[in-house]
Amino acid sequence: MNIPHIVIVGGGFGGIYTARKLEKLAKKGKIKVTIINRTNYFLFTPLLHEVATGGLSHASAAEPLRQIFKPSRSTGKPLGVAVLQGSVKSIDTASQTITTDKCQIVYDYLVMASGAETNFYGTPGAEENSLTLKNLLDALTLRSKIIDAFEDASIVHDSDLRKKMLSFVVVGGGATGVEIAAELSELVFKTLLPSYGFSILKEDVSITLLASSPDLLSQFHPKLRKTAFNELIKKDINVKIATSVVSVGKDFVEIKSAVAIGLEDHTTKIPSGLTLWVAGVKPSILDIQGVNRHPSGRIIVDSFLRASKNIFVLGDTSTGGDGTPAPMLAQVATQQANIVFQNVMSTIYGNDNKLKIFKYKSKGSLVSIGKWYAVGDVGGVKISGKFAWWMWRTIYLFKFFSWRKRFYILNEWTLGLFYSRDITKIR
Numbered sequence: 001m002n003i004p005h006i007v008i009v010g011g012g013f014g015g016i017y018t019a020r021k022l023e024k025l026a027k028k029g030k031i032k033v034t035i036i037n038r039t040n041y042f043l044f045t046p047l048l049h050e051v052a053t054g055g056l057s058h059a060s061a062a063e064p065l066r067q068i069f070k071p072s073r074s075t076g077k078p079l080g081v082a083v084l085q086g087s088v089k090s091i092d093t094a095s096q097t098i099t100t101d102k103c104q105i106v107y108d109y110l111v112m113a114s115g116a117e118t119n120f121y122g123t124p125g126a127e128e129n130s131l132t133l134k135n136l137l138d139a140l141t142l143r144s145k146i147i148d149a150f151e152d153a154s155i156v157h158d159s160d161l162r163k164k165m166l167s168f169v170v171v172g173g174g175a176t177g178v179e180i181a182a183e184l185s186e187l188v189f190k191t192l193l194p195s196y197g198f199s200i201l202k203e204d205v206s207i208t209l210l211a212s213s214p215d216l217l218s219q220f221h222p223k224l225r226k227t228a229f230n231e232l233i234k235k236d237i238n239v240k241i242a243t244s245v246v247s248v249g250k251d252f253v254e255i256k257s258a259v260a261i262g263l264e265d266h267t268t269k270i271p272s273g274l275t276l277w278v279a280g281v282k283p284s285i286l287d288i289q290g291v292n293r294h295p296s297g298r299i300i301v302d303s304f305l306r307a308s309k310n311i312f313v314l315g316d317t318s319t320g321g322d323g324t325p326a327p328m329l330a331q332v333a334t335q336q337a338n339i340v341f342q343n344v345m346s347t348i349y350g351n352d353n354k355l356k357i358f359k360y361k362s363k364g365s366l367v368s369i370g371k372w373y374a375v376g377d378v379g380g381v382k383i384s385g386k387f388a389w390w391m392w393r394t395i396y397l398f399k400f401f402s403w404r405k406r407f408y409i410l411n412e413w414t415l416g417l418f419y420s421r422d423i424t425k426i427r
C-alpha cells in the first residue's frame, strides 16, 4: 500500500504546529511527513526584539527542528517527521514535485506555510538604507549596529555629528515597532550609556518612533493606545504619529505629517544614524503555479484552507479562508494548523463531508513595553502594567516546545532582572 506523503513547506508557526499534529500518525507509519525549512530551527518571532537588544541570547528564540521532531526508533527504522533544511525554489503542481536547493521531493499533499517578508511599500531608499527585524540574523545585525554606533560616536568630538550618529529611528507603529522601540530605550539608556561614561551624554542619544496611522497599536481600545503612548514617552522615545515616511537615506528619514498630505513639498528630513523598518510585511512569494493569488500576494484558499484538492495553505502566506484576509499573526497560523491537520487527514481518508471550516477566534493580544510593562486585551479584558507584563512573559514561555528551552529563557530573564543587558558584539 502506498503511504501518503505530506510535505510541509516552512517550519514557522503554521508549519511546525501542523507537523506536530501529524507526528503521531507518522510515527505509527500511517503517513509520511516531511518538513522543509530554510533554517534548521523554528524561530519564535515574538521574542526577536529581546534578542536584538541584548535581553535574550539568540538561542532563546530558536528551537532546533531536529530536537522538536525526534525520530522514533522502536520499530527498527526511523519514523516520524523527516526534516530537510533547504530552500524551496519552485513547486510544480502538475507533477507534484518540489525543487529545493538540495534535492527534489515528490508530494501527495502539500502544506504551504512559507510566511512573510518585510514590506517596504516601494518607499524610495527604504530597503537599501534600513535594517529589518524578521529573522535571527536581522536581530543580531541590529544589535551589532547599535553597539557600533556607540563605539564610533564615543571617539567623535563634534557633538552635532555625535547626535546624528546616535539618532535611532524606528518606522512602524504596530506591535513590533512599539516593542522594539521600548527595548531599544532600555538598552541604550540603561546599559549602553552608563558603559560609555562621559564620552557620550544622554542628550547625544535620541530614539524616534514613526507611525503612519493616527494612533499606535490600532488593534487596541483607544485607552490602551494612550497608555502605550505615555509609557513610550516616559522612556524618552520621541513618538510621531500620523507621520508617513517619504524616503530613507543613508543618514536621514524624510517624513511628512498627515496635516501636510496633499502639500507635495512639505516634507522634513530627520537625522538617522540607524533606521529600523518594521512597518509591515508581505507574503513570501514562491514560484508555484496552479494557485490563485490575492492582490496582496497571499494565496487564495477556500474556507477549508485549500488552494486546490491536495494543497493546503496557512499562516501569513494564506488569505485565511475566513472572508477577509486573516491578520498576519502567530495566533492565526496555529489555529489554522489544527484545521489543516484535520482536513488533510479527512481528505486522505476520503471523508470530504468531515472537512472543517476555519474561523479565526482571537484570544486577545499583549504587547510588551520594555521591562515591567505591557498592555493588552485578554478575552475582552483590558490590562496594562506589571501584571500584563508578567502574563505576557508567562504565556510566551509556555509556547515553547521543550522544558529545556523554557528553563533556558527563564534563566536569562531572571538574570536580566538583576544585571544589565549583554552587549557582546557577535557579528
Ligand SMILES: Cc1cc2nc3c(=O)[nH]c(=O)nc-3n(C[C@H](O)[C@H](O)[C@H](O)COP(=O)(O)OP(=O)(O)OC[C@H]3O[C@@H](n4cnc5c(N)ncnc54)[C@H](O)[C@@H]3O)c2cc1C
Binding pocket: 009, 010, 011, 012, 013, 014, 015, 036, 037, 038, 039, 043, 045, 046, 047, 048, 049, 086, 087, 088, 089, 113, 114, 115, 116, 133, 134, 175, 176, 284, 286, 314, 315, 316, 317, 328, 329, 330, 331, 332, 333
Ligand atoms: C518581530 C516579530 C514579532 C512578532 N510578534 C508576534 C506576536 O507577538 N504575536 C503574534 O501573534 N504574531 C507575531 N508576529 C507575527 C508572526 O511571527 C507570524 O504571523 C507567524 O510567524 C506566521 O506564521 P507562518 O507559519 O505563516 O510563517 P513563519 O512563522 O514566518 O514561518 C515561515 C517559515 O518558512 C520558511 N521559509 C520561507 N520561505 C521558504 C523557502 N523558500 N524554503 C524553505 N523555507 C522557507 C521560513 O524560514 C520560516 O521558517 C511577529 C512577527 C515578527 C517578525
